[in-house]
Amino acid sequence: MNSKTSLKETADRIMKFSAKVLGMGLETHGKYIEEREGEKGLKKIEEKMKKLGYPLKFEEIKTFKYYPVGLADLVIIVAKEIFNWTEKDIFEMGNVAPKYSLFTKILAKYFLNLEQTTKEIPKYWRKHFTEGELEIELHKKEKNAIVHLEYNITHPLVCIFFAGYFLRIATYVIKSPKINIKETRCQFKGDSYHEFLISWQ
Secondary structure, rough: OOOOOOHHHHHHHHHHOOOOOHHHHHHHHHHHEEEEEEEEHHHHHHHHHHHHOOOOHHHHOOOOOOOEEEHHHHHHHHHHHHOOHHHHHHHHHHHHHHHHHHHHHHHHHHHOHHHHHHHHHHHHHHHHEOOEEEEEEEEEEOOOEEEEEHHHHHHHHHHHHHHHHHHHHHHHHOOOEEEEEEEEEEHHHHOOEEEEEEEEE
C-alpha cells in the first residue's frame, strides 16, 4: 500500500480476489496478534475491519470453513497499520504461524525426512487454499530448495509473511545452524509467479 492508496481502497481491492483459505489461517493470525498485542489488540483489529466494511469476529471463526483470502490478508495489513509493525514483524508473524497451525501437527510425521516433506507440503497447500499450486525443488548437494508458487498474492506484505512461514517449516526438516530464505521471483516485481530460495550451510 503506497502513500496514495487508502486502507479502504486496499481492502476493497484485495477482497475482490476469488481465492479462499481455511479458517485455521485466520485463527493463527488471531493467536499471534493476541500473543503480541493482547486481547485489546485483537479487538482493535475487529473494530477496524468492521469500519472498513469487512467485519470479522475471531472467536466465531470455524477452522475448516473456507473464507475469502482477502479477509485473512487484510488482517495482516490492518495489524501493520494499527500497531506500527515493520516488515520484520510481518516476517515474524509468518514465522510463528506454523507453531499454531493444525497442518503443522499433521505434517510432523514427515519432518524427519526432507524428501518426503517436500512432496507432502504441496498437497497441504491445495487443502489450505482453493487456488494456486506450490512446488518444491530440492537440491541437497547444493544445500538449497526452491519454493515455486503459482498463486495470485493480494499484497506485497503477504510475500513477506509467506517467506517467514516457509522458513519456519524449513527449520523443522533441515538440520543446519543457519538457514536463509529470499524471494527471488515476485509478481509485484513483474514476474509471472513467486519463488523463494531456501539455502543452508
